[in-house]
Amino acid sequence: MNILLVGSGGREHALAWKIAASPKVRRLVAAPGNPGMARQAELRDVAATDVAGLVALAHEIAADLVVIGPESAVAAGLADALAADGVPCFGPTAQAGQLESSKAFTKAFADRYGLPTSAYETCETAAAAKAALDRFTPPYVVKADGLAAGKGVVIATERAEAEAAIDDAFGGRFGAAGARVVIEEFLEGEIGSLFALCDGRDSMLFGWAQDHKRAFDGEQGPNTGGMGTYSPAPVFTPQLVGQVRERLAEPAFAGIAADGAPYRGVLFVELMATREGPKLVEFNVRFGDPECQVLMLRLESDLVPYLEACAHGRLGEMPPPVWRDEHAVCVVLAAKGYPEAPAAGGEIRGADADFGPDVVVLHAGTRRNADGTLRAAGGRVLNVCARGATLREARDRAYAATAKIDFPDGFCRTDIGWRALG
Ligand code: GLY
Secondary structure, eight states: OEEEEEEOSHHHHHHHHHHHTOTTOSEEEEEEOOGGGGGTSEEOOOOTTOHHHHHHHHHHTTOSEEEEOSHHHHHTTHHHHHHHTTOOEESOOTTTTHHHHOHHHHHHHHHHHTOOBOOEEEESSHHHHHHHHTTSOSSEEEEESSOOTTOSEEEESSHHHHHHHHHHHHTTTTGGGGSSEEEEOOOOSEEEEEEEEEESSOEEEEEEEEEOOEEETTTEEEEOSOSEEEESOTTOOHHHHHHHIIIIIHHHHHHHHHTTOOOEEEEEEEEEEETTEEEEEEEESSOOTTHHHHHHHHBOSOSHHHHHHHHHTOGGGSOOOOBOSSEEEEEEEEETTTTTSOOOSOEEBSTTSOOOTTEEEEESSEEEOTTSOEEEOSSEEEEEEEEESSHHHHHHHHHHHHHHSBOTTEEOOSOTTHHHHO
16 A cells, blocks of 8 residues: 655654655655655655645555544644645544644643633733633643644743743744743643544544653753653553543544534653543653654554554454554654754764664654765654663663664663653
8 A cells, every 4th residue: 555654753753764664655746755765765845734735645656544643644634635625634624633733621621521621811911821820829820822833831930931932922922822821730640641543433542651741850941842762661660551542542532523523643641640530641642752662662563454444434343453562762862952042953873774673763854965964953863772681771772772872963862761660
């Protein structure tokens, strides 16, 4: 079959790596892709939000399936446009995509369908948001309503910092995404990322992992899109997994279908494991980045039949996925200055070396110059991923490979997996 994969980050490189290994695939085209993905896919320079361009490309390559990676393509309505043209697609409609594209929508959705989540207020002006802070206790959680690439969330211990975050959002730092702000109660507990597939009717759990959101070791520094992941994560006991499925994932699929937007694709449930059980932090309408990377390293089953089953309403015929009985770790190499002002253009050497069968170096924000050098072209630049019989072995392999990559303008956290390893 012919597959068009949309996106250009580390998540999409992980998907390309796994899709290309499927015996079902004859041709894999990535748009726009990245230099690392050129090893698995033909790259075509069409942006993830260029809906008309992507629909045309899907027809040109006679795509049997389009796989949407990033939320920006969901919000742009790519799945809707492909459905109108009869092209099978893994990824939800823009209406269902509001579960990620508007935090205010998701909070109201959670209230409507009884999903456990934190107390919140949605505010239309900076003055209203600052007044709302009176009704919360620190640390204050301030979220821009719309899509902000993981950077629209500020957790502030001081009121002045919370007010500055409110001013930033309404001042245009995130464009239209900051036109509304949600103030939330801070949840105590351990964070987790759980994934579930849905074909519009049937659903299935599809793995879990733990991310590290802060930029620096010891959970210090600003929030990021994610600095590293590991899977499995001990926080996901069988009891917690069952509770997340019953209290968050399944009610979300039922609720969004009742709203007239049956969900097709993967739902990323970001949750806090609290003393009262799991509470929703947020939904994302795509695989996590860099959660996808560790899931793909651990997935034994062929991914493609699951993507197809979601697109064709046949998930109920599929067995649960099989996972390797191994651990996986992903270390994000980011450009210095990320997330605020990542240094652009730094040279990277050694990323394409052979690190052995249990290490995979995935590209995220990279570009290849005409002289053949590899350069940083984004905040999160490379994802160094490894498998091992134990979490420690996987982590040691990932860091040993990271040490061999020469990226003077880059940095990484050195404590990925600390919650499990101490
Ligand atoms: N790693 C968190 C996210 O993908 O949003």
